[in-house]
Amino acid sequence: MTTTRRWSDPLDPEEIGGVVALVRRDERIGARPRFWGMAVEEGLARGLAPGQGRPARLVVMNPDAHEAWEVTAWTAGSDRPASLVAWRPVDAKRPGVSSEEARLVARAAREHPLLKEALARRGIHDTSLVWVDPESITGFEPEDLKDRRLSWGTVWHRESEDDNGYARPVAGLVPIVDLETLDVVRVEDHGVLPVPGETGAYRSGTWGADREVAPLEITQPAGPGFTVEGHEVTWQNWSFRVGFTHREGLVLHELTYRDGDAVRPVLRRAAVNEMYVPYLDSDPTAYRKNFFDWGEYGAGPLTASLELGCDCLGEIHYFDAHVLDGLGEVKTISNGVCLHEEDFSVLWKHVNTRTGEADVRRSRRLVISFFATVANYDYGFYWSLYQDGSIELEVKLTGILSVSGVAEGAPPPFGRLVGPGVQAPTHQHYFAIRLDTAVDGPLNRLVEVHAETEEDEALNPYGNACRMVPTVIPSERAAARVNDPSRAVHWRVESAERVNRFGDPTAFRLALPNTTRLFARPGSVVERKAPFVAKHLWATAYDPAERFIAGEYPNQAPLGEEGIAAWQRADRPLDGAQLVLWPVIASHHYARPEDWPIMPVQRIGLRLEPDGFFDRNPSLDVPPSPPSERCHAAPGPATEGATSCSCHGNTRVTPP
Incomplete structure (x- = not known):
């Protein structure tokens, strides 16, 4: 049975199963084939009519013959059955591990x-x-x-x-x-050491009685403020489509913002494209630890099922996810993606102390998220849309540290003791994001902005004048950029076609508050394997074949020869291009004893916010909180007659 599908929708079980059935009929895969992923060929699928089959590719291996193939296919549509198009041999060492x-x-x-x-x-x-x-x-x-x-x-x-x-x-x-x-x-x-004896259990009651916690309830009596039709989501002025792939997990497509009567595009595509985790320790059980968790394993099949009341609170809409497992079966991840609204403190506020009038608006955000469990670590990925037109990605790192055994009493030189005979090596987490931009249309440019003190004393007689200096990034070779908070560096993605009422290009600003550098010697395996972590932002002109920052098949790949470092050599122009940004955010993790035996969430992320995209604050149309959700007004301490008001807003806190 076929259903109406958009090109960007995730593959469903019928599509996956139909193609795999055809692949299984081919004798070349042998008696015990293994598979690594199936996904829509987005570059070919764009523009297809709903109900058509979709181009897709999967990887199949014959381990007995040391052979592997990338198979391109068409899924079944309303007018034709599934079909196979081509088999392209792949180096048998290089498909990911399921x-x-x-x-x-x-x-x-x-x-x-x-x-x-x-x-x-x-x-x-x-x-x-x-x-x-x-x-x-x-x-x-x-x-x-x-x-x-x-x-x-x-x-x-x-x-x-x-x-x-x-x-x-x-x-x-x-x-x-x-x-x-x-x-x-x-x-x-490398020598026998005692296996650590202290428990690493973290279940309730292991380390004493649970503390008392007052109930906290999230209610939305009128239901959620978003609507979902298939995989299309609309919330206030935002709309987008939900995708899901084997390698990246959650993907957002076609993000637009309704501005009056106009529907204005912002991003064509947004996803976490790769994760690289190098360990910075020469211990024999740690020095090889450096993983492309997406390219060598895949975010899709590692996605966890989410639970109401535990992972997500309030009025929730879940999306199931479907992936091809390593043995060629369809695996359904129930509640793999969570969609919900959250109260987010104050959106804007001002107290007029002369009149005693106070205006405040509560902020609400729409959050779409998923969690991936990669052996010991758990990673949450939260895309948030805000009422002021901003977009935020927050990565939450939790789970269990990957530790090594050490002799008791010997301080580890490249890590931290977290238990008797247990050390957590210093390590890093790099997340490469793919943002296909479409700020007010398909053609954009990238501009880097930094701060400078005005050196001309005639223009700066008091010594405090500061210029913000924009530099257009003309082509790909110049588009490997480094963040620098000491110069207040940020980037603008500008429309190449539209200007605002001040004559400036409409734009969104990209800020990367969480960056680091790789602490490894030049020429080391760790440094050569992932050259993209040397920069904090890359940019390319869109090419449907350039899908992954680390290259198509990074497992046992030649070090540093594929992916974005190779694409940059083409030096394609970027001013007025279909722009793809590749921000790289990171955490340098020098573990704490408090991270053991299970780690409280660490948070890193990035932020996109309108920068001249609108003519003024776009959230002026957010209404005040209704009277039922307000606190009682109280006399203000500074000015007689002034009032202060703290509102619960869209999330209620109910006392026990």
């Missing part, structure tokens, strides 16, 4: 004699209580094994089935695994 493949590897490793012998030397004989996490080996392939599809393993031990294994690292033990044969080809043993 969760199903990871489980096969873990089981095979636990049962392998080499690993059992190494575990027995540590007094571990029940290997059913052992976890083995297959890790990316890109850049660290042993020379004699470089033609194989490989992984290396981190090893953990549990004292019981419900123990937190990530609190008990098995120090010094590194299995190297062939992903195709599931054979442990060698085991590195």
